[in-house]
Every structure is written in C-alpha cells, then in structure tokens.
Amino acid sequence: xxxxxxxxxxxxxxxxxxxxxxxxxxxxxxxxxxxxxxxxxxxxxxxxxxxxxxxxxxxxxxxxxxxxxxxxxxxxxxxxxxxxxxxxxxxxxxxxxxxxxxxxxxxxxxxxxxxxxxxxxxxxxxxxxxxxxxxxxxxxxxxxxxxxxxxxxxxxxxxxxxxxxxxxxxxxxxxxxxxxxxxxxxxxxxxxxxxxxxxxxxxxxxxxxxxxxxxxxxxxxxxxxxxxxxx
Amino acid sequence: xxxxxxxxxxxxxxxxxxxxxxxxxxxxxxxxxxxxxxxxxxxxxxxxxxxxxxxxxxxxxxxxxxxxxxxxxxxxxxxxxxxxxxxxxxxxxxxxxxxxxxxxxxxxxxxxxxxxxxxxxxxxxxxxxxxxxxxxxxxxxxxxxxxxxxxxxxxxxxxxxxxxxxxxxxxxxxxxxxxxxxxxxxxxxxxxxxxxxxxxxxxxxxxxxxxxxxxxxxxxxxxxxxxxxxxxxxxx
Amino acid sequence: xxxxxxxxxxxxxxxxxxxxxxxxxxxxxxxxxxxxxxxxxxxxxxxxxxxxxxxxxxxxxxxxxxxxxxxxxxxxxxxxxxxxxxxxxxxxxxxxxxxxxxxxxxxxxxxxxxxxxxxxxxxxxxxxxxxxxxxxxxxxxxxxxxxxxxxxxxxxxxxxxxxxxxxxxxxxxxxxxxxxxxxxxxxxxxxxxxxxxxxxxxxxxxxxxxxxxxxxxxxxxxxxxxxxxxxxxxxxxxxxxxxxxxxxxxxxxxxxxxxxxxxxxxxxxxxxxxxxxxxxxxxxxxxxxxxxxxxxxxxx
Numbered sequence: 001x002x003x004x005x006x007x008x009x010x011x012x013x014x015x016x017x018x019x020x021x022x023x024x025x026x027x028x029x030x031x032x033x034x035x036x037x038x039x040x041x042x043x044x045x046x047x048x049x050x051x052x053x054x055x056x057x058x059x060x061x062x063x064x065x066x067x068x069x070x071x072x073x074x075x076x077x078x079x080x081x082x083x084x085x086x087x088x089x090x091x092x093x094x095x096x097x098x099x100x101x102x103x104x105x106x107x108x109x110x111x112x113x114x115x116x117x118x119x120x121x122x123x124x125x126x127x128x129x130x131x132x133x134x135x136x137x138x139x140x141x142x143x144x145x146x147x148x149x150x151x152x153x154x155x156x157x158x159x160x161x162x163x164x165x166x167x168x169x170x171x172x173x174x175x176x177x178x179x180x181x182x183x184x185x186x187x188x189x190x191x192x193x194x195x196x197x198x199x200x201x202x203x204x205x206x207x208x209x210x211x212x213x214x215x216x217x218x219x220x221x222x223x224x225x226x227x228x229x230x231x
Numbered sequence: 232x233x234x235x236x237x238x239x240x241x242x243x244x245x246x247x248x249x250x251x252x253x254x255x256x257x258x259x260x261x262x263x264x265x266x267x268x269x270x271x272x273x274x275x276x277x278x279x280x281x282x283x284x285x286x287x288x289x290x291x292x293x294x295x296x297x298x299x300x301x302x303x304x305x306x307x308x309x310x311x312x313x314x315x316x317x318x319x320x321x322x323x324x325x326x327x328x329x330x331x332x333x334x335x336x337x338x339x340x341x342x343x344x345x346x347x348x349x350x351x352x353x354x355x356x357x358x359x360x361x362x363x364x365x366x367x368x369x370x371x372x373x374x375x376x377x378x379x380x381x382x383x384x385x386x387x388x389x390x391x392x393x394x395x396x397x398x399x400x401x402x403x404x405x406x407x408x409x410x411x412x413x414x415x416x417x418x419x420x421x422x423x424x425x426x427x428x429x430x431x432x433x434x435x436x437x438x439x440x441x442x443x444x445x446x447x448x449x450x451x452x453x454x455x456x457x458x459x460x461x462x463x464x465x466x467x
Numbered sequence: 468x469x470x471x472x473x474x475x476x477x478x479x480x481x482x483x484x485x486x487x488x489x490x491x492x493x494x495x496x497x498x499x500x501x502x503x504x505x506x507x508x509x510x511x512x513x514x515x516x517x518x519x520x521x522x523x524x525x526x527x528x529x530x531x532x533x534x535x536x537x538x539x540x541x542x543x544x545x546x547x548x549x550x551x552x553x554x555x556x557x558x559x560x561x562x563x564x565x566x567x568x569x570x571x572x573x574x575x576x577x578x579x580x581x582x583x584x585x586x587x588x589x590x591x592x593x594x595x596x597x598x599x600x601x602x603x604x605x606x607x608x609x610x611x612x613x614x615x616x617x618x619x620x621x622x623x624x625x626x627x628x629x630x631x632x633x634x635x636x637x638x639x640x641x642x643x644x645x646x647x648x649x650x651x652x653x654x655x656x657x658x659x660x661x662x663x664x665x666x667x668x669x670x671x672x673x674x675x676x677x678x679x680x681x682x683x684x685x686x687x688x689x690x691x692x693x694x695x696x697x698x699x700x701x702x703x704x705x706x707x708x709x710x711x712x713x714x715x716x717x718x719x720x721x722x723x724x725x726x727x728x729x730x731x732x733x734x735x736x737x738x739x740x741x742x743x744x745x746x747x748x749x750x751x752x753x754x755x756x757x758x759x760x761x762x763x764x765x766x767x
Contacts, residue, residue, distance in 0.1 A: 199695025
C-alpha cells in the first residue's frame with residue numbers, strides 16, 4: 001500500500017512536471033473563479049457602495065440578510081442553483097446544467113454576498129472619515145459618494161480577493177451544478193474528491209498543493225492590501 | 232463677501248436609542264462682518280465644531296436661519312454654492328489616499344477646474360505653506376505637522392471668501408503651529424478673507440482674531456472684542 | 468492599482484463564457500452513469516472511438532444509480548448506463564426510457580481483510596456469507612446511496628436472515644409517489660457512507676471491514692500501482708452476484724430537448740461488435756473487468 005510519503009513524492013513530481021491532468025483542472029478552476037469574481041464584482045460593488053452611502057427603510061434588515069448569506073453552505077447554493085437550472089426546473093431551457101458557465105452562475109450567487117457585504121463594510125468605514133472632508137472641500141452629493149467609493153478601493157479590492165479565494169476552494173457548487181464531468185466540468189476541487197475516492201492519492205495531493213499555492217498567493221495579496229487600508 | 236447673520240439658530244442631534252434629542256448649539260444672534268476674524272473659544276464639547284460646521288453649511292440647523300451675504304441659502308436655494316465659498320478645515324484631519332499634491336488639488340477639481348490649472352495653483356499654495364518639496368509624497372509619509380500644513384494648503388488653494396478653521400494647531404508642535412498661524416495672519420492681510428477660528432486656547436484667539444465669542448455647553452454666552460478675550464483668559 | 472489587472476480579468480471572464488458556446492459547433496451527448504462504471508476507466512478507454520466515428524463528445528456525469536435515473540427523469544441527461552435491472556424496468560415502464568439494451572456484465576464480490584474473521588470464505592451462498600458477517604458483528608461498509616451495488620447488497624441482507632431495520636423511502640415519479648422499502652442490518656458494525664464504490668472500498672480498507680464491491684472497481688483499486696487496497700476477495704462466483712449493465716435512451720416524448728439522435732447512435736455503437744470487442748479486451752492489471760454482451764439467458 002502506498003505510504004503518505006510516497007504519495008507526497010509522486011504529487012510533487014506531478015506538479016513540477018506540469019502534468020496535463022493537473023494543468024487542465026487547475027486552469028479550469030482559475031478560469032471559473034476569475035469569471036465569477038469579475039461578474040460578482042461588477043454587480044456587488046456598486047450595490048455595496050449604494051447601501052453604505054444611503055439611508056433607507058429596511059437598510060438594517062438588508063445588512064443582516066447579507067451577513068447571514070455570507071456563511072451559506074456551498075452545497076445549499078449548489079442545490080438551489082441545480083434545481084433552477086435543471087430541465088425540470090423554472091429555468092429549464094437554459095442548458096446551463098453541467099457546463100462551465102452554469103458553474104460560474106452558481107459561483108456568482110455564492111460570492112455575491114461576500115463582495116457586497118465586504119464592500120459595504122469597507123465603504124462604511126471610509127465614509128465616517130472621508131465624507132465630511134469631501135463636503136468641507138465643496139464636493140456635491142454625487143462627488144462625495146464617488147470620492148468615498150474611490151477612497152475605499154483597498155478595502156473593496158480585499159473584498160474581491162476574498163471572494164476569489166472562496167470560489168477557488170469550494171466544492172459544493174462546482175460538484176452539484178457542474179456534475180464533475182471529466183474534460184468538461186471537472187475542477188481542482190471536484191477532481192480531488194473523485195481521486196480521493198478512488199485512492200489516487202498522488203493526483204489528489206498534487207491538486208491540493210496547487211490549491212494551497214493559490215490560496216497562499218491570495219492571502220499574501222490580502223495582507224498587503226490590509227496594510228494599505230490602515231491609516 | 233463673506234458676511235454672516237445667525238438668527239435664533241439651534242442645532243439638535245437625535246439621542247441614542249431614541250431617548251430624546253440633545254441640543255448641541257443655541258445661538259440667539261451672531262453677526263460676522265466680511266473680512267472679519269472671529270475666534271470661538273470654549274471647552275471641549277462646548278459646541279465649537281457644531282457652530283463652525285453650521286457656518287460652513289455642512290448641516291442645516293434644526294431651527295433658525297443662517298443668512299450668508301443677506302440670503303437664507305437653505306430656504307432660498309444655493310446651499311452648495313455657499314458651502315463651496317466657505318471651506319472648513321475640520322478638527323480631524325483626513326487626507327485622501329493619494330499624493331499631497333493630489334490632495335491639495337481636490338477642492339479645485341471638484342469645482343470643475345482643469346487638471347493643469349489646478350496643479351499650478353496647488354503647487355503655488357504648497358510653496359506658501361512651505362511644503363513644496365513634498366508634493367509627490369504619499370499621504371502616509373508625512374509627520375503630524377506636515378499633515379496639518381497639507382490640510383491647510385488644501386483649503387487655501389480654494390482662495391475662499393470665508394475660511395473656517397476648527398482647532399488648526401491642536402496636537403502639533405510649536406514650530407508648526409507658529410508657521411500655521413503666520414499663514415493665517417498673512418491670509419487676512421492679503422485677501423480680506425473672513426476667518427472663523429475655533430480654539431481652546433484663548434491666547435491664540437487673542438493673537439489671531441478681531442473678536443472673540445465664547446461657547447458654554449452649546450450656548451453662545453459672550454460676545455466681545457479682544458479685550459474680552461483677555462478677560463476670559465485671565466479667568467478661564 | 469495596475470490597470471492591466473482589470474484587462475486580464477475581463478478577458479478571462481469573456482473567455483470563460485465563450486468557451487462552452489463552442490459546443491454549438493460540436494454535438495454533446497450527456498451520459499449519466501454510475502461512479503463505479505466511470506471509475507473502472509472503461510468509458511475513458513472506449514469513448515474516443517465513439518467520438519471519432521460520430522463527431523459527438525460524450526459528457527459523462529457519474530452518480531449513483533438512483534441519482535442517474537433521477538437525472539434522466541428530470542431531463543438533464545440524454546442516455547443512461549446503469550446496472551440495476553429492477554430500477555431500469557420501472558424506469559422504462561414509467562415511460563422515461565426507451566431502447567433499453569444489454570451492454571455488458573460483471574459480478575459482485577464480497578471483499579474483506581485476508582484474516583476473514585467472520586468466515587465468509589466458507590459460506591455456500593452469498594446470503595449465508597452475509598449471515599456470517601452479521602453473526603460475527605464484523606465491520607461492514609455499505610455505499611448506502613441507492614446505487615445498483617447498494618440495491619444488490621440489500622437484496623442479500625434480505626436473504627441472509629439477519630435482523631433488519633426497514634425504512635420506507637418515498638420518491639416522486641411522474642406526478643405520483645412510489646414507496647420502496649430499504650433495509651439495513653441492526654448493529655453498530657454496519658456503516659453507511661452514502662458515497663461511491665471507490666470510497667466504500669477505501670473506507671473498508673481503513674476500517675478492516677467487509678464490503679460488497681463490483682469486481683471492476685475492486686480490481687481498479689487492488690491492482691493499481693501502488694495498490695489502493697489490501698483487502699482480498701473472500702466470496703465470489705455465485706449466480707446471485709451477477710451484475711448486468713444496460714444502456715437506455717431518455718424518451719424524447721417527455722423531454723423533447725434531449726439529444727435522442729445522439730443517444731440512438733450511442734446505443735447502436737456500444738452494442739456493435741467493435742465496441743463489444745473493446746469492452747471484452749479492457750483489462751486492468753491483467754484482469755478482465757467486464758464481459759461483453761447480454762446476460763446468459765435466465766439471469767436478467
């Protein structure tokens with residue numbers, strides 16, 4: 001039986017030689033994460049800014065709901081999206097089930113709360129200090145809003161990075177909505193699951209290493225940004 | 232240009248947990264002539280900032296009128312215009328996350344001035360406050376005194392009719408404080424700017440202002456000339 | 468902040484969205500099958516031949532038998548390849564499937580640690596083997612996922628005479644409800660993991676337990692280099708352990724959007740002599756995993 005040490009050595013070999021399987025799954029995961037993060041940012045950042053900068057009835061309820069959605073289990077999101085995209089579901093005709101764009105849709109829903117809530121928090125934090133200063137210097141309401149948003153840019157970028165990290169490392173949505181079809185929708189994380197099942201530890205470990213490397217890079221960037229956001 | 236009349240002005244804040252409101256400012260009457268230098272003294276929390284921010288048109292008073300050059304801008308329109316003519320150096324200095332030069336250009340750009348012209352004027356003002364070498368510094372690379380001078384440059388660049396300064400020299404060293412006072416003094420001489428200065432230091436008030444008013448727990452209690460300020464300094 | 472970052476991200480997004488629409492130029496056939504079938508590696512071996520001949524790419528979605536058939540009922544697959552005769556018959560009767568054909572068969576084996584603490588090796592029938600396991604309270608790992616393997620396992624528990632808990636499982640089919648009885652032996656030596664065959668074998672290996680496995684997945688793990696399990700076959704060969712695989716096309720009448728043409732071609736191809744030969748030649752570690760063709764008469 002293969003020892004863990006053997007598996008580790010084989011895994012390193014796979015990573016270093018850029019094994020095509022590792023490359024394919026890693027590439028797909030990064031692609032999905034990038035696409036989902038871009039879409040979620042385009043949608044979530046403006047919403048986060050607007051919620052932070054405007055008082056309206058029910059605002060506190062919205063914030064509470066957002067924060068709750070932050071911790072939603074990925075399998076729940078996966079299940080909900082699957083039900084919608086299934087042919088027998090309300091969005092049946094979409095043909096998105098078991099496709100990469102379908103996974104992207106699910107991931108966008110997953111990380112939209114993260115982007116929105118973190119943006120909201122970053123902007124609210126900035127707002128306290130910055131807004132009054134902009135008005136004191138003669139900014140109109142719109143100019144003030146824009147300046148506050150721009151001043152929050154490091155915090156907002158941190159939100160985007162956090163969202164990316166969440167997508168890259170999750171399994172539930174990719175597995176349920178994607179179906180883990182090899183060469184179509186198998187990602188790093190779903191590949192790890194199937195290979196661990198089959199005892200193909202070396203490949204699973206190799207993918208795990210790549211995932212860790214991605215996670216590490218993300219956190220390094222995150223830390224650098226944290227430095228910027230502090231005065 | 233830059234004349235004030237405050238008439239029965241009251242500022243109120245909502246209390247926490249809806250427990251009624253707090254009256255932060257009550258000014259039965261206050262007149263300021265164009266070009267005059269007025270100092271507002273009082274202890275911490277006496278309402279100095281509230282008064283200055285009201286005169287900077289950052290907030291509409293809950294009661295009363297603020298007539299600026301004879302007009303009630305809140306009622307008759309033109310509040311943004313008025314606010315742009317009355318920039319205020321806030322008590323808490325916040326520089327934007329950009330270079331010093333870009334900070335100083337901010338107010339000009341917001342008023343629609345072109346980038347090149349704004350840059351020219353900003354550089355001139357930086358020379359005025361003695362920061363000309365620091366134009367490209369980031370906002371975090373400044374000492375306390377330099378930050379305050381940059382913030383001052385930011386409002387000076389606007390060449391306003393009225394300049395409000397909320398404790399401009401609190402918490403900075405003597406040398407920087409002195410140079411800032413010199414700039415303020417020079418400003419009045421050259422441009423006839425109305426200056427409203429809040430200070431917890433009656434001596435500074437005496438040095439820089441024609442007239443001193445005093446706030447106690449939000450109430451405007453005393454009007455007076457410089458001699459009154461001296462009297463207050465002796466007692467306070 | 469570097470502007471090129473934004474440009475790169477937008478490009479990636481566009482790429483991700485556009486990539487799958489390239490499927491418009493090539494046909495895709497969605498095949499729902501069981502995890503054990505996919506894990507055997509057979510499909511990866513023979514599908515390229517189909518793809519070359521017909522220009523249709525096969526998208527393999529692997530779940531348990533029950534989930535695969537449900538997938539088909541929901542219209543999310545074009546064709547299914549499963550090994551659960553009763554379920555398949557029900558599926559066709561209810562009108563969800565057409566063109567059901569036998570493809571291949573293999574058998575189940577009872578595997579466990581070499582020491583064979585429960586004396587499985589000396590049993591005369593599979594039912595007796597299970598009875599011995601229950602009597603000895605030997606660790607047993609079940610897939611517990613409604614798969615073909617799991618169904619066969621339950622059938623054997625029923626034959627074993629061991630004390631059983633019965634559960635009613637209700638599913639919604641075609642507007643009505645069907646209730647089935649699902650059984651498991653009482654005792655804390657029995658573990659349902661709710662996952663696939665590979666995982667079950669791995670779990671059994673970890674826990675030094677027995678499990679019912681399809682020969683294909685067992686060989687795939689035992690004969691891999693390095694081996695993924697050290698459990699051995701304790702009981703095999705009985706008629707009752709036969710495991711027949713069928714392919715069924717999803718009925719286009721209920722689901723007009725399915726790729727019925729593709730499904731038809733797939734079924735004809737996989738039952739053709741060439742494909743059947745490939746199936747018969749597929750070996751892992753020198754061992755034959757699947758026997759081509761329909762079951763010998765009388766055993767379906």
